[in-house]
Amino acid sequence: MSFLPSFIPERASILADRFEALFWYITLTTATVGLLIYIFIIYCCIRYRRSRSPGTTPRILGSHRLEIAWTIIPTIVFFTFYGWGVAVYNYAFHPPEDALEIFVIGKQWMWKAQYPSGQRVIIGGNPANMTEAERASIGKLVVPLGRPVKLTLTSEDVIHNFGIPAFRSKMDVLPGRYTTSWFEATKLGEYHVFCDQYCGTWHSLMVGKVHVVTPEEFEEFLLGARSSQGSENPVDGSLAFQGRQLFMKLQCSTCHTAKPSARAPVLEGLYGSKVHLKGNRTEIADEQYIIESILKPRAKVVEGWEPIMPSYEGQVTAEDLAALVQYIRSLKRGTTLDRTEDFPVPVGAPTERPEPISPVKGKN
């Protein structure tokens, strides 16, 4: 790390390049205008100072043409900023479909990341208020070069913000809600992660590193062959596998079965599909929807089912939820249960499927 900051901060993502282009467009435009006004003011202050113009002043009340000009021209310039800014924001706001997903959970005062393959790491935080196990797994967030990475962010307590200046990305991390941030790294190296939303005493220690590695190294990292994150963390199965264990442990499978006697909808193929809710509403089943359904089951009840599910609020941690979502996502049609033609489809079961669904018969 150099002693002096460089002129343009390190750029390590596609968004960073887009940000810089827009930033410098605004800078050059506004600096030009600002300097012209400065020059005009200084010129007036020198040329029209009392000793140079001791006589009386002209009675000038204004000019409609000038007023219109300096209303319309700045407006047009501002809207070029606006349009370009919307384009960059649109890019930054919508992650591509095929992005690698990493769950990141913020809590006072550390970041915990979970990979779909099961790797976990704690990035940053104040070691002084961590458990021994947490301290042992402090490391870096490993991401591959040249591949879109989507972070699904949530918080266990207060609002945080996951920002990576080198990627020019930043997103608030809210309790009880899921936000996303994504980037495509373009440069190998290690970069700062900052918490940008004030979160209490050790806010300024809720910092860590993101480590951009080559795709090959990343594959080896995912397989557990390399510890690019800088700490040894045992991988106890993929995130979906952990979720499956939880699904059984919490007895979700008792009701969410494919048996005709099921008391709750089957969940296979649910993720990303359109769900019909009571009150003639529909909703796309995304992370937000699934997690809300676990924590507040009565808030959105699927058409055709009774609101009998108990709330799991307080019983599952944010990490558990990430694992459960990952498991439910992995439930493709027929992956866990057999099918049968004997029974009609439960009303309100996920509809948008590649082919007409057939009713299922439980094998257990």
Next chain:
Amino acid sequence: MSAVLTRWGLSTTPPPEPPPAEPNYLNHNYSIWSWLFTTDHKRIGILYLISITLFFVGGGIAAGVVRLNLLAPNGAIVTEDVYNRAFTAHGVLMLFFFLIPAVPAVFGNFFIPMMIGAKDLAFPKLNLASWYVFMLGAACAAWSVLVGGIDTGWTLYPPYSTRASQASVVPGVLGAFIAGFSSIMTGLNIMVTIHKMRAPGLTWNRLPLFVWALYATSLIQLLATPVLGITLVLLMVERMWGVGIFDPSIGGDPVLFQHLFWFYSHPAVYIMILPGMGVISEVITCFSRKNIFGYAAVAWSSVGIAVVGFLLWAHHMFVAGISFYAAILFSFLSMLVAVPSAIKVFNWTATLYRGSITFQAPMIFALGFIFLFIIGGLTGLYLATLGTDIHLHDTYFVVAHFHFVMVGGMVMAYFAALHYWWPKMFGRMYSDWWSRLAAMIIIVGFFLTFIPQFIMGYHGMPRRYPNYPANLQILNVMSTAGGSILGLGYLMPAIYLTLSLINGPKASSNPWSATGLEWQTPSPPSIHNFEETPIVVCGPYEYAIGVDQMGRPLPEGPGEGGPIDPASHAGHPYPAGPVPKETEVVG
């Protein structure tokens, strides 16, 4: 035109100077009760002036702790907890107890009645009540500091503020809540006064632009402050009784708080800056001896800012989890509010053109305002633009931006107002040389403090960080060095203004040769301001013709070396009016 000129031509010499022993609002009664139970708008203005000066010093000390601590990357002087309390105290004191009341409650109180030719505000008792309510709020804030301080930041975001913070949040929030009522009372009072108590002939189009600006400010104070009150009550209810409003773990929505909070706090930045803009219009015209360029544009842009200012609160929330479409809408509206601000700057600049400019302290502060406000306004565009806000949000870039507007803009305007109206308020002149020097030091110190913060923020340094990467230390040291110059600059007026009260030369009733009605009263003003109701015959800035708003000729204008320094009058004093003159058209 010519008919009016004839009327001006008929008027005689300037009013005679009042005899020295004339009773005025300061000397008619010296008892402490005559101050504590006064309903005189001038005395209440002075009470506010003393109070907010104390809070400014308090907020300034907190800022000093913050800046000194940032000298080292891991905190130079205090722990993280103390640092968090210091920046919160700085924000709460400066915003709720200095910037918001600064110009409306001090200069608005003191000068709005005088500028519109009234004896007092419409509701003098309400005015006194507003000061007591304000001091009660300040006492609550002081209570919270005495029991340990708040560590939430002035933005008070839950669930941190309602669940996690171990500090005494409730008294501090209660303080801001109570102070809000004072702001509503002042706004209401000023608005009614402007509507109902203008002198004969003082039509809306003849109002000084300071009055227009205060009118727009009052509109915001009246409509937005109740929302802050509601929000703060909800916050306290959640913190004290665990009613789930904002905390998601008990069923609340934390983003709802941000919407409510910014619905007040964004318009509140216009409560702070609009009165400052009004001051600048007064000072620029007086010290360049010109009519304001584009009176209607400057007046209506104040109202435009006040109205549009209500519609863009969510631009503080572009990365807070609001929807994409909400973001593009609020970005669009934020661009719109930049336009009236730009119009004002262009008009002030054009006012200087072909003027006859002198550089007494008020003018240097006013020019400093324009210089700094241009940077503050233009950097706001980076934050209103969605693509750049993602990275710059919650960094020192934002900190530098709003300090350029709030301190570079509003505090400069506050000092311009203080220096401009000081001779009227106290009847004494301060040191011309020291005041100019102080103005220059403040401008230079300001640039040195906050320009490095733009660079830090661009490099990603987050707000509210006592620990930061070592490569940003050099910029932080520069900023702290600039801050110490700025602190020195702020100390100087405290000294020479106080000295002027003791041994300053007596000020004439119109030392700047200004046109406003407030200058038609003696310095300091008599108890009821005007012996007889003034009759207004023309607009506010007829410097070119050389007549005041009552159509009487102006006294000899200030020379280059200051208005009271006899030696300087050998320089180039502006000739006394009236001078018949045709209106010229430019552009």
